[in-house]
Amino acid sequence: MELRVLGWRYENIRGGLRNVEIDLGAGTSRWTLVQMPNGTGKTTTMSLFRATFSGENLSAQTVRDLRASDEVKQGLFEMRLAIDARPYRVQLRLNFEDGSHTYWTARSETRAGGLEEGLSLPTELRPLLTPDFTRLFVFDGELAKEIRAVGKDRAAGAIRTLYRLDRLDDLNRQVRRLVEAQQQKAAAISSATEKKGVTRWKRAYDAALDRKVALTQEQRRLLQERKGLDARSEELTSLINARIVQDGSLKTRKDALEVEREALDKRVLNLIAQGMSLLRTPAKIHPRLLERLRALGGKLTELKLPKTISAEFFRELAEQPECVCGRPVTEHVKEAILNRANIYLAEDQVLVINKMKLALRESSADATEFTTVATALNGALRDLRTNRHAQDQIEQERIESGDIELERLRKEKTTNERSLEINDDAFEKLTTRDHARQAELRADESNNLPCCEAEIKRCKQRLETATDTVRFGQQASYVQKIVSETSALALERLRERVRLATNEKLAQLVPSEALRVARISGALELESGRTATKTGVSEGQSLAVAYAFLTSLLAEAPTKLPFIVDSPAVSLDVQVRREVGDLIPGLFDQMIMFVISSEREGFADAFYERENVKYVTLWRTGEETSEIHEGLDYFKTFHQVDAVA
Amino acid sequence: MAQLHPDLDTALTETLASATDQTPEFKRRLRRLIENATKENLADSDVQEVIELAFVDLDGDADEVINLVDLL
Numbered sequence: 001m002e003l004r005v006l007g008w009r010y011e012n013i014r015g016g017l018r019n020v021e022i023d024l025g026a027g028t029s030r031w032t033l034v035q036m037p038n039g040t041g042k043t044t045t046m047s048l049f050r051a052t053f054s055g056e057n058l059s060a061q062t063v064r065d066l067r068a069s070d071e072v073k074q075g076l077f078e079m080r081l082a083i084d085a086r087p088y089r090v091q092l093r094l095n096f097e098d099g100s101h102t103y104w105t106a107r108s109e110t111r112a113g114g115l116e117e118g119l120s121l122p123t124e125l126r127p128l129l130t131p132d133f134t135r136l137f138v139f140d141g142e143l144a145k146e147i148r149a150v151g152k153d154r155a156a157g158a159i160r161t162l163y164r165l166d167r168l169d170d171l172n173r174q175v176r177r178l179v180e181a182q183q184q185k186a187a188a189i190s191s192a193t194e195k196k197g198v199t200r201w202k203r204a205y206d207a208a209l210d211r212k213v214a215l216t217q218e219q220r221r222l223l224q225e226r227k228g229l230d231a232r233s234e235e236l237t238s239l240i241n242a243r244i245v246q247d248g249s250l251k252t253r254k255d256a257l258e259v260e261r262e263a264l265d266k267r268v269l270n271l272i273a274q275g276m277s278l279l280r281t282p283a284k285i286h287p288r289l290l291e292r293l294r295a296l297g298g299k300l301t302e303l304k305l306p307k308t309i310s311a312e313f314f315r316e317l318a319e320q321p322e323c324v325c326g327r328p329v330t331e332h333v334k335e336a337i338l339n340r341a342n343i344y345l346a347e348d349q350v351l352v353i354n355k356m357k358l359a360l361r362e363s364s365a366d367a368t369e370f371t372t373v374a375t376a377l378n379g380a381l382r383d384l385r386t387n388r389h390a391q392d393q394i395e396q397e398r399i400e401s402g403d404i405e406l407e408r409l410r411k412e413k414t415t416n417e418r419s420l421e422i423n424d425d426a427f428e429k430l431t432t433r434d435h436a437r438q439a440e441l442r443a444d445e446s447n448n449l450p451c452c453e454a455e456i457k458r459c460k461q462r463l464e465t466a467t468d469t470v471r472f473g474q475q476a477s478y479v480q481k482i483v484s485e486t487s488a489l490a491l492e493r494l495r496e497r498v499r500l501a502t503n504e505k506l507a508q509l510v511p512s513e514a515l516r517v518a519r520i521s522g523a524l525e526l527e528s529g530r531t532a533t534k535t536g537v538s539e540g541q542s543l544a545v546a547y548a549f550l551t552s553l554l555a556e557a558p559t560k561l562p563f564i565v566d567s568p569a570v571s572l573d574v575q576v577r578r579e580v581g582d583l584i585p586g587l588f589d590q591m592i593m594f595v596i597s598s599e600r601e602g603f604a605d606a607f608y609e610r611e612n613v614k615y616v617t618l619w620r621t622g623e624e625t626s627e628i629h630e631g632l633d634y635f636k637t638f639h640q641v642d643a644v645a
Numbered sequence: 646m647a648q649l650h651p652d653l654d655t656a657l658t659e660t661l662a663s664a665t666d667q668t669p670e671f672k673r674r675l676r677r678l679i680e681n682a683t684k685e686n687l688a689d690s691d692v693q694e695v696i697e698l699a700f701v702d703l704d705g706d707a708d709e710v711i712n713l714v715d716l717l
Contacts, residue, residue, distance in 0.1 A: 124684065163650055164683040171682040174692055475699040482660055482675060489656035497652060558650060558683075 001124055002560040004028055004082045004590050011076035012068040012096075013048070015041025016620035020628065024592075028082070029614035031585060032592045033604055035635055036618045040626065042594040046138055046566045048077040052092045052103070054134045055119035060099025067096040069624060083122060090119065127161050128559060136550060139565040155520050155549065159494050162557040168487040172480045179476045186469040197466045205459035211445065212452045215430060219449065222427045229420045236413040243398060243406040250394050257391050264384045271377040278370040285370045304346035304353070314341035495520040501552035502545075509544040509579045517549070524549060544576055551587040562590040569603035570596065581606030597638060608632065649680055671698040 007024050010017035017040075024032055036042045044066065051058060066075060075094035080087070089106040105120040121129060128134075136158055160166050245251040283290040305313075318337040323329050329337070346353075399407045429441045433450045437443075445455035502524075503516050518527040524545065547568075554561060568584070569577040581603040585591065595604055607613045615635035621627045629638075649657065657679055661672045674695045681687055 123686065163653065165653070167683045168679065171679070171687065171692070174687060174689070175696065178689060178693055178696065471701060472696065474701040475696045478699045478701055479675065479696050482664060483679065486653070486657045486660045486679065489659060490650075490653040493652035493656060494650075556650075 001084055001122070001558070002082075002589070003125065003562060005562050005564070005592060006080040006082055006087070008045075008049075008080065009076070009078040010041075010045075010048075011074075012072040012094075013041065013044060013066055013075050013077060014068050015039065015044055016068075016622070016624055016626040017041050017044070018068055018624050018626070020618065020626050022616055022618070022628065024614060028590065030588075030590060030612045031607055031610065032590075032614045032616065033607060033635065034592065034594045034616045034618060035597060035600075035604075035638055036594055037620070038596055040618060040620045042566050042596075045594065046140070046564070048092060049079070049138045049564055050131065050134045050140075052077055052079050052090050053138060054129050054131045055103050056131045056134075058101050063094050063099045063101050064096055066094055073097050081121075083125070088121065089115070090121070091115065125559065127164070127166055128561065130161075133158065133161055137554060137561040137563055139546075139550065139563065139568075155524050156491065156495065158553055159498060159520070160491060162553060162559070163490070163494050164558060165487050165491055165494075168483050172483050175476045175480050175483075179473050182469055182472050186465050198463065198470050201459055201463040201466050205456065205463050208445065208452060208456040208459050212449065212456060215447070215449050215452055219427070219430055222423055222430065226420070226423050226427070229416055229423060233413070233416050233420065236409055236416060240395060240406060240409050240413065243403055243409065244394060247398060247401075250398060254391065254394055257387055257394070261384065261387045261391075264380055264387060267380045268377065268384060271373055271380055274373045275370065275377060278373060284366065287368070305344050307345045307347060311341065311345055314338065314345075497556075498549070498552045501555070502548045505548035505552060505583055506545065508583055509548060509576055510541060515541060515545065517545070543571055544580065547580060547584060551584060555587050560589050562592060563588040564592045564594075566594045567596060567599065568593055569599045572603075574602045577602035578606065585610065600636065604635075608636075649683065653679075653683070666700055668698065668700065671695070671700070674698055 005024065006028055007022055009021040011019055022034070036045075048066075050056065068075065073096055075096060077092045077094075079090045081090065082088070086107070091104040093102050093104060095101065102117060103119045104115040104117055106115045107120060119129075132154075160169075241254070244254050278284045283293050314337055317323065318329065318334045320329055323333065323337075327333070395406065395410060399410065428437070429443050429447060431449055432438055432441065432443065438448060438451060441448075443451055445451040499517050499520050506515050506517070516527050517524050519525040526545065550563070554563065563584075569580055572580060577599075585607065593604075613632075615630065615632045617629045617635050617638045618626055619638070629635075657676060661667075661676065664672065675698075678687065678691065678695050681691075
């Protein structure tokens with residue numbers, strides 16, 4: 001990506017910048033030298049560039065300090081940019097009355113290229129267009145000192161930003177957000193987002209599985225016990241009957257009662273079957289239900305066929321010589337069939353609706369039928385109880401006549417029946433799936449198989465959730481580790497690359513001093529030929545180090561930025577100035593340099609022989625007016641006493 | 646495909662080379678993710694897919710308590 005400055009414009013800005021526009025032209029020169037005497041707004045222009053690039057929040061006092069005169073209420077600074085050859089206009093609008101300011105952007109993408117409020121430059125540039133980073137390429141002389149100040153983290157920070165290693169930090173933050181989202185999602189099901197949670201749920205799951213094994217064994221034991229009790233029950237019944245039949249009159253009564261009981265058993269079974277069958281036809285249960293079903297049927301009158309299987313039927317019918325009604329299928333009829341087919345076609349779920357309609361149509365049964373069957377069943381059960389009582393009476397009479405063995409057998413039978421009841425109760429508690437019964441019987445996962453199976457399912461789900469969350473967390477940590485290691489390794493390589501390039505340039509700029517960058521940690525650590533760590537450096541050396549570093553840093557960066565600098569050589573002695581003048585021009589694709597006339601010697605004159613240089617001279621002609629001249633001749637010969645800035 | 650700066654490219658190659666327990670698919674996708682990350686904002690789904698491709702051994706240190714949030 002490449003960012004170039006095409007020009008800028010001032011309105012009502014202090015320093016005589018009332019209505020001044022500098023146009024670098026469509027084929028923007030690689031180097032622009034803007035000669036401005038002191039006091040004509042060089043520092044102001046640099047501040048305006050920095051603010052407008054970064055969208056910096058300016059204080060009300062800063063805004064008011066930019067005011068050209070008390071008469072003006074509003075001011076403007078506008079940059080025209082080309083970002084990857086696409087034009088942008090960015091404005092900083094100043095309200096001198098209330099001290100407020102706003103940024104506006106016009107992009108080629110916006111409708112009619114109109115201005116929109118806000119700084120809307122491409123996202124990719126955002127990390128570079130911070131107030132801090134902007135100071136690197138809209139060069140702030142103070143930065144020359146900060147780059148070497150321990151703890152400022154300017155140097156390493158600049159490398160990270162410029163070479164997009166900070167985007168890897170963004171990636172790691174995104175990974176972290178995903179883990180947190182997964183954990184929050186999992187927390188709705190389980191609090192187990194840690195390995196100990198996995199262990200806890202694994203133990204709970206294993207314990208539930210063990211319980212199920214024990215409960216299944218208990219189920220088998222109860223079934224076995226039940227089988228034994230049933231067998232003994234039949235045996236006791238036979239033995240008791242054998243005792244009864246020893247008395248002829250009792251046998252006759254007993255046989256009659258048995259015949260009656262068998263008939264009653266059959267009747268009861270028959271009535272139960274009828275009742276169950278009627279229960280499946282809701283219309284036959286109660287008149288109120290029948291009434292409601294008919295009302296529902298009335299709402300489902302339209303006939304529709306399932307589209308998937310019936311569409312073909314209409315197509316084939318249209319091709320037949322005769323219709324289903326026997327009339328010939330003419331072209332007209334064929335067209336009508338094909339056109340109207342859709343009226344009778346619906347989504348496949350219509351099958352269910354059709355079945356419902358059929359069932360509802362058949363809901364014309366006698367709604368009292370179920371009541372009749374239920375009443376008959378009640379009567380049959382009552383008769384069975386009476387029969388049973390009569391049989392007991394026979395046994396009692398036999399015992400009273402002195403049959404001790406029968407008495408013993410009856411007692412055993414009673415005990416056996418009690419054991420069967422206990423077995424039934426235990427089996428029901430162990431196996432019932434009815435939630436109401438489970439609650440009544442105080443059944444839970446420790447004594448009820450369905451509850452235990454539900455617990456296994458719950459533990460399994462939580463275990464899986466916890467395991468998945470932990471796995472995802474560890475996978476994410478691993479990805480972060482790789483990204484961080486890559487970032488650290490890349491930073492190390494980039495630091496070394498920039499350090500070597502910086503030292504190469506320093507060797508040219510200050511050959512006598514043998515000033516070198518020993519290390520780029522947070523800041524630049526210098527060494528000279530004489531001392532391992534060099535702390536005291538002159539302003540000129542400091543500037544030379546900063547230039548060497550910045551040019552090395554920016555030269556190979558993936559994003560090509562302009563380099564804008566104010567008085568680049570003023571604090572350098574003539575020799576270093578010449579070196580800077582020789583070295584810097586080749587390092588940037590666009591340089592805008594604000595100079596004063598004294599910098600022409602040794603610095604600006606290094607450009608005179610070059611092509612692709614634009615020369616602008618801007619000076620103040622009065623309190624509120626300025627004049628601009630373009631061209632080398634004027635630039636070279638301009639003379640004005642620099643005012644005090 | 647986004648072009649990485651040579652130093653970043655070398656660093657990534659070295660790091661991935663040391664990840665011997667990871668699949669070639671994971672390495673390929675992570676490289677592409679990093680390439681794209683330096684250029685544009687990434688969709689969560691793209692990042693998630695790459696994370697899920699990473700191999701981790703959950704059986705090791707089963708009783709160890711790891712607070713993942715602290716690790717990140």
